[in-house]
Amino acid sequence: MAARKRATRKSEAEPVSKLATPGRATTPDPLSGPKMFVLDTNVILHDAACIFAFKDNDVVLPITVLEELDRFKKGDSDINFQARRFLRTLDEITGDVMSGEGAELGEGLGRIRVVLNLESVRTRTALLSDSADHRILNTALALRELKPETQVILVTKDTNLRLKAKAFGLVSQDYFTDKLINxxxxxxxxxxxxxxxxxxxxxxxxxxxxxxxxxxxxxxxxxxxxxxxxxxxxxxxxxxxxxxxxxxxxxxxxxxxxxxxxxxxxxxxxxxxxxxxxxxxxxxxxxxxxxxxxxxxxxxxxxxxxxxxxxxxxxxxxxxxxxxxxxxxxxxxxxxxxxxxxxxxxxxxxxxxxxxxxxxxxxxxxxxxxxxxxxxxxxxxxxxxxxxxxxxxxxxxxxxxxxxxxxxxxxxxxxxxxxxxxxxxxxxxxxxxxxxxxxxxxxxxxxxxxxxxxxxxxxxxxxxxxxxx
Missing domain, CATH: 3.40.50.300 (P-loop containing nucleotide triphosphate hydrolases)
Incomplete structure (x- = not known):
């Protein structure tokens, strides 16, 4: 699969409340407590069923991910098939419920919701370019500031994006469901x-x-x-x-x-x-x-x-x-x-x-x-x-x-x-x-x-x- 091309179109971001102190977001123990997984587009293109792999934890899709999937849905390659399959599945699961608390993924699983682009307090002065990668990162950081009691984890197969997330102190990981450990x-x-x-x-x-x-x-x-x-x-x-x-x-x-x-x-x-x-x-x-x-x-x-x-x-x-x-x-x-x-x-x-x-x-x-x-x-x-x-x-x-x-x-x-x-x-x-x-x-x-x-x-x-x- 060719390297992914990111959208550069400017998008409006919803500022997060400044009640969250920049650089001081509470970081819960990643091994305990509720978790919220923010998915990058490449995870979905890798496995269209990925949203069912996070047990009873919640899954969040930044609106930018849906924008990217829209560009990938046409064609005959595997990533095009994965995009179409995922969008059909998401439509069946969510019905009329996409925002707010989201929709249930199934028995014993968490909920899934789509969030609009959010802006983190910490990234306002970081001078990040307006790219799809950075909008996804921004959303994950903003969710962490909004929900300090929850472990927010960015899941991406993009090594560079994982490094950027870690630079902001955000937990980020590869998609491990179909991956050996050693x-x-x-x-x-x-x-x-x-x-x-x-x-x-x-x-x-x-x-x-x-x-x-x-x-x-x-x-x-x-x-x-x-x-x-x-x-x-x-x-x-x-x-x-x-x-x-x-x-x-x-x-x-x-x-x-x-x-x-x-x-x-x-x-x-x-x-x-x-x-x-x-x-x-x-x-x-x-x-x-x-x-x-x-x-x-x-x-x-x-x-x-x-x-x-x-x-x-x-x-x-x-x-x-x-x-x-x-x-x-x-x-x-x-x-x-x-x-x-x-x-x-x-x-x-x-x-x-x-x-x-x-x-x-x-x-x-x-x-x-x-x-x-x-x-x-x-x-x-x-x-x-x-x-x-x-x-x-x-x-x-x-x-x-x-x-x-x-x-x-x-x-x-x-x-x-x-x-x-x-x-x-x-x-x-x-x-x-x-x-x-x-x-x-x-x-x-x-x-x-x-x-x-x-x-x-x-x-x-x-x-x-x-x-x-």
Missing amino acids: IDDVYTGRRLLNDVPNSVLEKFYDGDGTVAAAEIAEAENPVSNENFILRNGTRSVLATYHADEQTFVRINKAACFGIRPRNAEQSFALQSLTDDRVQLITLVGRAGSGKTLLSLAAALERASAGACRQVLLARPIVPLSNRDLGFLPGDVQAKIEPYMQPLFDNLSVIKRENAGSVDMINDMLKDDRLEITPLAYIRGRSLQQTYFIVDEAQNLTPHEVKTIITRAGQGTKIVLTGDIQQIDHPYLDSLSNGLTYVINRMKGQKLFAHITLERGVRSELSELASSLL
Whole structure:
């Protein structure tokens, strides 16, 4: 989503009573007492259902927020959908009650109301420019002065606005409802277990390559499709856990469509990518870890085996510095080509590694059975018998990812790849993006698998740059 443009139209402000002493507003304990959450527009554009996330506390919408939502309600992007959805919800909840004490949000929840622009005593001499950000901040500060017994909290995904709020002594926070607290809590999808008895390792090579979970005491609380390196000294076995059968199944380090795994992580990834039991896969890794290449190779392998009718490879377009594509020269195809080129580069690698696949790939491209396209171009399509890869998924919101996954029809597999440490979206981070959200919510589901690819495989220079620069 492009960086938000703020309105600069002058608006009338209602002065707050001077009974509140500038700079001396009472600050209640943020962990106790009544709270009032003032929402910024970007929170609503991130999650249209955000007003229901504040329990029994009151929610306040500055009138400026409604003005901004009015500008965002037209269009086909996710933020346009969120704006329309929120406005419909607000209209249903409030009816004829918008000001005063506001309307009830529901059983066990607080109230919501819209307030006109208010002017804080403290900001009169601060020489703040008249922008939407500052009007929202001004309203929150004024409410704190009007209601010193209430903890007023400004909720915004705009880091700079949070800093400005804190400069005025106002409590401000990000929107945390769909956000993990700690990056270390992100599920990796793999574990290393040392000192597994040799007798257990040998069983993986007997019979069908499966071992009952009860025989591997070292594997505590495994979850469905979790991967393990089982090691004893220099011996090791790669295995994945099947929760339904409560067994560990050995993974073969086999090549896929000419692409051979270079480490255990890539072997885990290829196993999940070609496993018809798994319908949703997330691959996280830094540049050069092979996540997109492995996904495309697996998709082509499944297509050649008749497991799917079509392969879609898409990525969201987040222009450099979040500027609109309109500033780029050329027609639409010329504008998007630089963003799609990395995907074509991966296809070229597969052609080079598997010369026998060139004719098949070219035929699939010609017949539109293999499409490489911007994610926005497939909005609204129903995906049947499709191997659908979404690259750079860390630049998607939780709602966008949910929309993609719920498009999956019968026989469709969805793969989300990305680097949660490399995000171009202005209001997402490593903990709040859609990719992290899916990993956290889907962990342990039998249709889901995840692998974090730590090691780069492009070159020694690429690995060094990823770790040091």
